[in-house]
Structures are given as structure tokens and as C-alpha cells.
Amino acid sequence: xxxxxxxxxxxxxxxxxxxxxxxxxxxxxxxxxxxxxxxxxxxxxxxxxxxxxxxxxxxxxxxxxxxxxxxxxxxxxxxxxxxxxxxxxxxxxxxxxxxxxxxxxxxxxxxxxxxxxxxxxxxxxxxxxxxxxxxxxxxxxxxxxxxxxxxxxxxxxxxxxxxxxxxxxxxxxxxxxxxxxxxxxxxxxxxxxxxxxxxxxxxxxxxxxxxxxxxxxxxxxxxxxxxxxxxxxxxxxxxxxxxxxxxxxxxxxxxxxxxxxxxxxxxxxxxxxxxxxxxxxxxxxxxxxxxxxxxxxxxxxxxxxxxxxxxxxxxxxxxxxxxxxxxxxxxxxxxxxxxxxxxxxxxxxxxxxxxxxxxxxxxxxxxxxxxxxxxxxxxxxxxxxxxxxxxxxxxxxxxxxxxxxxxxxxxxxxxxxxxxxxxxxxxxxxxxxxxxxxxxxxxxxxxxxxxxxxxxxxxxxxxxxxxxxxxxxxxxxxxxxxxxxxxxxxxxxxxxxxxxxxxxxxxxxxxxxxxxxxxxxxxxxxxxxxxxxxxxxxxxx
Amino acid sequence: xxxxxxxxxxxxxxxxxxxxxxxxxxxxxxxxxxxxxxxxxxxxxxxxxxxxxxxxxxxxxxxxxxxxxxxxxxxxxxxxxxxxxxxxxxxxxxxxxxxxxxxxxxxxxxxxxxxxxxxxxxxxxxxxxxxxxxxxxxxxxxxxxxxxxxxxxxxxxxxxxxxxxxxxxxxxxxxxxxxxxxxxxxxxxxxxxxxxxxxxxxxxxxxxxxxxxxxxxxxxxxxxxxxxxxxxxxxxxxxxxxxxxxxxxxxxxxxxxxxxxxxxxxxxxxxxxxxxxxxxxxxxxxxxxxxxxxxxxxxxxxxxxxxxxxxxxxxxxxxxxxxxxxxxxxxxxxxxxxxxxxxxxxxxxxxxxxxxxxxxxxxxxxxxxxxxxxxxxxxxxxxxxxxxxxxxxxxxx
Numbered sequence: 001x002x003x004x005x006x007x008x009x010x011x012x013x014x015x016x017x018x019x020x021x022x023x024x025x026x027x028x029x030x031x032x033x034x035x036x037x038x039x040x041x042x043x044x045x046x047x048x049x050x051x052x053x054x055x056x057x058x059x060x061x062x063x064x065x066x067x068x069x070x071x072x073x074x075x076x077x078x079x080x081x082x083x084x085x086x087x088x089x090x091x092x093x094x095x096x097x098x099x100x101x102x103x104x105x106x107x108x109x110x111x112x113x114x115x116x117x118x119x120x121x122x123x124x125x126x127x128x129x130x131x132x133x134x135x136x137x138x139x140x141x142x143x144x145x146x147x148x149x150x151x152x153x154x155x156x157x158x159x160x161x162x163x164x165x166x167x168x169x170x171x172x173x174x175x176x177x178x179x180x181x182x183x184x185x186x187x188x189x190x191x192x193x194x195x196x197x198x199x200x201x202x203x204x205x206x207x208x209x210x211x212x213x214x215x216x217x218x219x220x221x222x223x224x225x226x227x228x229x230x231x232x233x234x235x236x237x238x239x240x241x242x243x244x245x246x247x248x249x250x251x252x253x254x255x256x257x258x259x260x261x262x263x264x265x266x267x268x269x270x271x272x273x274x275x276x277x278x279x280x281x282x283x284x285x286x287x288x289x290x291x292x293x294x295x296x297x298x299x300x301x302x303x304x305x306x307x308x309x310x311x312x313x314x315x316x317x318x319x320x321x322x323x324x325x326x327x328x329x330x331x332x333x334x335x336x337x338x339x340x341x342x343x344x345x346x347x348x349x350x351x352x353x354x355x356x357x358x359x360x361x362x363x364x365x366x367x368x369x370x371x372x373x374x375x376x377x378x379x380x381x382x383x384x385x386x387x388x389x390x391x392x393x394x395x396x397x398x399x400x401x402x403x404x405x406x407x408x409x410x411x412x413x414x415x416x417x418x419x420x421x422x423x424x425x426x427x428x429x430x431x432x433x434x435x436x437x438x439x440x441x442x443x444x445x446x447x448x449x450x451x452x453x454x455x456x457x458x459x460x461x462x463x464x465x466x467x468x469x470x471x472x473x474x475x476x477x478x479x480x481x482x483x484x485x486x487x488x489x490x491x492x493x494x495x496x497x498x499x500x501x502x503x504x505x506x507x508x509x510x511x512x513x514x515x516x517x518x519x520x521x522x523x524x525x526x527x528x529x530x531x532x533x534x535x536x537x538x539x540x541x
Numbered sequence: 542x543x544x545x546x547x548x549x550x551x552x553x554x555x556x557x558x559x560x561x562x563x564x565x566x567x568x569x570x571x572x573x574x575x576x577x578x579x580x581x582x583x584x585x586x587x588x589x590x591x592x593x594x595x596x597x598x599x600x601x602x603x604x605x606x607x608x609x610x611x612x613x614x615x616x617x618x619x620x621x622x623x624x625x626x627x628x629x630x631x632x633x634x635x636x637x638x639x640x641x642x643x644x645x646x647x648x649x650x651x652x653x654x655x656x657x658x659x660x661x662x663x664x665x666x667x668x669x670x671x672x673x674x675x676x677x678x679x680x681x682x683x684x685x686x687x688x689x690x691x692x693x694x695x696x697x698x699x700x701x702x703x704x705x706x707x708x709x710x711x712x713x714x715x716x717x718x719x720x721x722x723x724x725x726x727x728x729x730x731x732x733x734x735x736x737x738x739x740x741x742x743x744x745x746x747x748x749x750x751x752x753x754x755x756x757x758x759x760x761x762x763x764x765x766x767x768x769x770x771x772x773x774x775x776x777x778x779x780x781x782x783x784x785x786x787x788x789x790x791x792x793x794x795x796x797x798x799x800x801x802x803x804x805x806x807x808x809x810x811x812x813x814x815x816x817x818x819x820x821x822x823x824x825x826x827x828x829x830x831x832x833x834x835x836x837x838x839x840x841x842x843x844x845x846x847x848x849x850x851x852x853x854x855x856x857x858x859x860x861x862x863x864x865x866x867x868x869x870x871x872x873x874x875x876x877x878x879x880x881x882x883x884x885x886x887x888x889x890x891x892x893x894x895x896x897x898x899x900x901x902x903x904x905x906x907x908x909x910x911x912x913x914x915x916x917x918x919x920x921x922x923x924x925x926x927x928x929x930x931x932x933x934x935x936x937x938x
Contacts, residue, residue, distance in 0.1 A: 507796020
């Protein structure tokens, strides 16, 4: 190995060790004695299997499709920079959002109370089937409301990239001069390019929708629940036989996700000619899409505002019976308990900053040292990370750390947070970083700029929007890790999500809300800063 | 004839150490405990319980000179799994020194030989445990305790409601069904396999079976399945029709059900801690008009314990802490409704007069007004059978 190759290898090593290395070692240890044949038989014979399968497919696919359409409609309304709005909504943890949204729509919720007080005078909650509806519509709605901002955030950070901005503006002008309205031009010119560059985030959204547990537990139906809920219950059981059924379920669900992804890719390939014809059809104003965009954006701040206010009220509420619009007693008990978690807050912040920062450095070092085809080495593990429930990976990791004597150490805790953060940061960066126009580098080289100077003064500033947004997402992912802290730290360290999840198992709504706000606060600041710092001048009009 | 286990238990009782030797042993344990750290893995879903554990940790720190760290968990099964993995990996200095446990998890750890002991019956304060009046302190579900875990508190299936809405509490399942019929959609129970939901089913099995004795034998064969099916047909089918959402959906946990009672969406809640309703009233989470009751003919009751894993690091300090949790002082504080309200495992009659005075049980709003006897947990094999049968019959809406 020559010196150049050697340094290249060194630059790539951290990324290799932290993502595929750690993941493979964890899974290897997990798979020994994992998922027996009888486990599979038991899983398929589960009385709720077929119902749960149908529910999972419906909620996962419908929420992804709807989120995609709504996010595209929102960004087609090109007059606004949505990064800040999207970032603010992204920061709220899924669980907190589901709780707040549930409290808005459930039969004893805020909406029903308003109707009861103003109009009907119901003495007790109405017979609504607004949460836990058998078809999972409430769960689908909650997922859509939470995933649409994520996709908007991704699309906006792409559109705010300086090189793409230039490219899109030019192409839009061409389309406009051919008679297309702004939305029509967006649909035909920008959208296909956005989609092609957002494959990984889309996979993330779909996988999340198919495997989500916490939201399903709060707002989804119970009879049957989603597959992921059944599996979650099984792998948390104390019985070995039930664990084995859950282990088998994990592999079945991962296989299901993979099969759906494959099917979608095939569907896309088959329908390409059709899409092309659609894109080349005669000029339209395309006002419909834009109207939908307005429609999406209008209630959004209102809804998230209401969710935020609800969480704040709940965190202060003692008893709050139907149909009172405000809590009977206000108390600071929940916040006092939260203040008792001071060291957990510090631990979580330190972990989030260090893991997101290191992941960014590792990913960039990889991109700058390795040829594009090798990305697969990281992209596959990153995708696999998304498909497997975090508890499963955490279990394998725990067994690995036991062997290495890292369980219960700070290093173990750090590594356990690093793996999912690395997966997200790498997955989000790969497209924006790799599709960077090489001609900029050629121009810089032509002007005699050495490589690092080019990176520092030209390339990284141009890519600051995706870099900042990857950091922000990595930060939020780290702040949300429960399973790794639980297992890898063996209780030696306490993190904020750990406190939040253990306390919420007692069902104290005020505490759950207070911790939800605390969990959202830091990522909120980071998302807002990232949105502002990465803000581009993307205007197409 | 005695089984091998019984024989061992009896013979170890016969060759009990003389009092003096035992005291010397305990002094050695106290000495070894000094400077150790007990990682106490305990469910942490309640801030009042967490605060109690903090208090106990502070007390043993100043009295015995060792530290207790509360490792907060959501589900004891996690700990069982962690210890099993550690032992499988040959890790002798394990991460768990003491675990709050009972029932299924205890059985799993005992069967897997993951427990240290027997230690519980040689703790000094074990002498005060009400083993005669509370047989569940020696029989954890269907598993004999055999000194492998030390009793901590008592639990019994208890119902609660806002007394302003439920003026005559239903004192049997039949009365509960009648209440549901009169108030359609206002009653439910947590969906099995949630622990409280499963216990509700066990209660129904017990109350609607001509021969409850069958429940204390292993659930095997078509006879057991028929017993469950008869209960479904004879009770649950009709009951569900007037339940919340027509019995097609169920609250997902006991915590959810409690919240629904507080919100006013459901009228009757279920708990395993008879004093939880009173504690919730004190915490301002249930109205002061709340009432709690048990069925006249009894409800399922059990005991919860603390156990020391076989690979614990701080075995000495863990024993001293278990003993402190059993002390009249700690038990009385735990039983205080304003602190936690967890009923004591001690027999007050065995205590000195001074110690008895610590237990100042006064009825508070939300206290159990109509108490019933405790019914023993059925044999553990009934749990998978009834859960499976329930899921098959009602699990798909």
C-alpha cells in the first residue's frame, strides 16, 4: 500500500468500523441462537397475524404515499422557504406528537370538549372512534403529519444547495418560457430530480411507517395491532418461547420491508415510460398542485401550534376531566421531576453533539477518500439499520459489548449512539454529496487551488445546507435513542430518553408531556439553526 | 410423599443455624457491604415510587455505608434477558445487583438458575414477614420462593371509580356486567397480554368455573381449553357487547385505562395496588370523590419481591438493602398513601409495640372501602393458554 492509498484507507476506516463493522458484529452475535424454526411457525400461527399484516401494510404504504404527495405539493409552492417551519415540526419526537395529536382528536380530547362546551353540552365523551380506529386511520394521519415535514426538510435542503439552485432556476426558466405555470414546471422539471436524489429518505419514511412502535402504541388500534407492536411485545417478554416468536417476527418484518422496496423499484421501472409521457405532456398551469400546497401549509402551523400548546398544558395538568377546556389543577410537579434529571440532560446533549459531529466528519472523510461505487459498503448497512427494530440491534450490540467488556462503559454508550446516527447522517448525505458537480472542482483546480482549500472555500460552503441538515437529523436521532442506553449502558448512565420512556411506562401524562417538551427543545434549536444557516436563496419566480 | 424440592426445603429448615452463628454471619455481611454499590434494577414508571427508592438509598448510605443506584427500567423482562446474556457470556461481575421481580420473571430466572441464594429467609427482618396470613410471600404465582427472593410488598386486584358517577360499586363480575349493561361503552379492561388484562381473565376464569381447583393444576389438554371457552361463552361474549367500543377494541395498558378514567371516558379502572387510587387522589390525578373496592368473594392477589442475580457484584450490600426494605420503618413508610401506598408484607402482630405504631393506616380519599379476600394466582400454565384463546376469539375486532 503506497502512502496515498494508506491515507485514503485511514480516512475511510472510521466510517467502516462505525457503521458496517459495528452493525455486522452486533448482528452476528445476535443471530447465533436467533429465530428458531418453531419461532417462525409460532409467529405465522399468531391469532392476530393476518389482521396485523393488513393493518401494517395499509398504514405504512398509505402514510408514505400521502406524505410524499403533500410534501411535493408544499415545496411546489416555491415562494416560501420552508426549512424553518419543517425543522420546527421535525424536532418534536414522534411519541410526543402522537400523544398531543391523540389528545386533540380523541373522544375525551380537546376538540370534543370544545364542541361539548360550545354546542352540545355532552356530559360525557361522545362515542367517537377517532383514536384506536380498527383501520388505523388515526395512526396513518399522525404518521403523515410527522413524516411530511421530514420530506419537506429533505427536499428544501436539496433545493437550497447552491449548485442545484442554479441548475433548477435555469431549467425552470426554460419550462416557464415553454408556457408551463410555476407548479407545472416544478412538477415536470424539479420533482423528478428531487425524487431521484431522495431515494434514501423515502426508504427511511416507508420503513419507519411499516415498523413504528411507539406511535402505534399510543394512537393505533389494539385488536389487531400492527405487526411491529406484536413483535415489540414478544421480544420484551420474559418467556424464551415468546422471545423466539418475536425474533422470528423481526426477520419476517425486515423481509416484508425488503420485499415492498423491491416491488416499488420494479413498479417504478415498469411505469417509467408512462411517467415520461406525463412529464412531456403539453404545458399546463398546474395550479391544482399549488392549491394543494397552500392547503397543506395553511393548517400546518396551526396544528403543530395546537400540539405544542396541548403538550405544555398537559405537562402542567393534574386532573383534567371531560368536558373542562382547561385543567382543574395546575402543578409544577412534572417539571420538578424533570429538573431532577439534570445529569441525564447533560449526558444526552454531550452524546448528541459528539455523535452527530463525529458522524459528519467520518462521512465526509469517506466521501473524499473513496470512489462512489464503494458507497454501497455503507449504504446497505445504513438501510438495514432502518429496517430492524432498534431493540434488536441494541440486543446484538449489547452481546458484542459484553464480549469486549464495553457494556456499562462510557465508550459503549457512545458507540451505541454512534451506530444509528452514523446510518442517518451517511444516508442523508450520500446523494447531495455525490451528485456535487465535479466541474466546480475542475474550475478550482484550473485556478490553482489546492484540494483542501477548494473543499474549505468552495465545496463545503456550497454543500452547507445538506451538511447542516444531516447534522441536525443526526443530533435528533441521538437524542431519541432509548434502547441502546438501556442495554449498552446497563443502567450505569442515565440519558434523557431513558428517563422519559421509563417514566411514561407509568402513564403519567404530565410527566410524559414535560419530557416530550424537553426532548424536543434541543433538537428544535439545532433544526432552526441548521435551517437558518443552510438557508439558500431558492426562488424560482 | 415429599417432592425433591420440598425435601430440600424441609431439611434445610431442620438444620437451621443457631441464633448466635446467624448473628455473626449477618455481621460479616454488614462488614462486606460497606463501600459496595448496589445497582437496583426497578420499574421506574412512577415518580412516587422512584422518590421512595431515593429515600431508601439515602438511608442505607448513612446507616450502612453503601450506595444504591436506581437503574430505571420499563419492564423487568429486560433485566431477565440482560442477566441471561451476561451469564451466557461468562460475565461474573454482572450489571444487576438487585431486581424488583415476581411471577413469570421470577420463574424464568429460577428455572434458568440465574438467582443467588437462598438468602431471603436468613435476613434479620424476615422474621416479621406474615408468612401465615400472606401465603403468597412464600409462593410466587405457582413457583415456590425457597428463599431466592425477599418479599417487598403486597398486591391485589382492585377496582376504582369516581364515586360521584359509580354510586354502588359492583362487587362481583356479574354485578360489573350488569353495570356495563346499564352504562354501555363505559367499562373495559386492558387488552391481554397486558398483565392487568390477563389477570382480569384469570379472575373471570376463577369466578365462572364450577371447580376452581382445576386452575391450580397445570392447564393441559382439551379440558383446560373447554374451561376457558365456557368462560368466554358464559361471561365475556355478553360482557363485551356493552364494553367500550363494543368490546372490539381495548385500552392497551393499565396506565391507559387509568388515564381514561381520569379523563371521564371510562367509568371503572383496574389496579394491582389497592392504594394506587388513594395515591392518585393525593397526587391530584383522580378526583377526591374516587372510591376503590375489591370483589366480595375475593380478587387475585400476589406479592412482589426483590431478588439477587447469581452474577451480582455486590451480593452483601444487596442483602443488606433487601433487609432494610423489609424493616418495619421502611415498610411503614412505603405503606403510607402519601408516600407510595404499597401494602406491607409484615405481620403487624409480630412487631414490637413501637414498630407497630409506625403503621398509621388511616383511610384517605380513594382508599379501599370494601375489601375482599385474596385469591391465589392460578398455575402459571393458564396464562399462555388463556391469552392465546382470548387473542383467537377477540383479538381481531
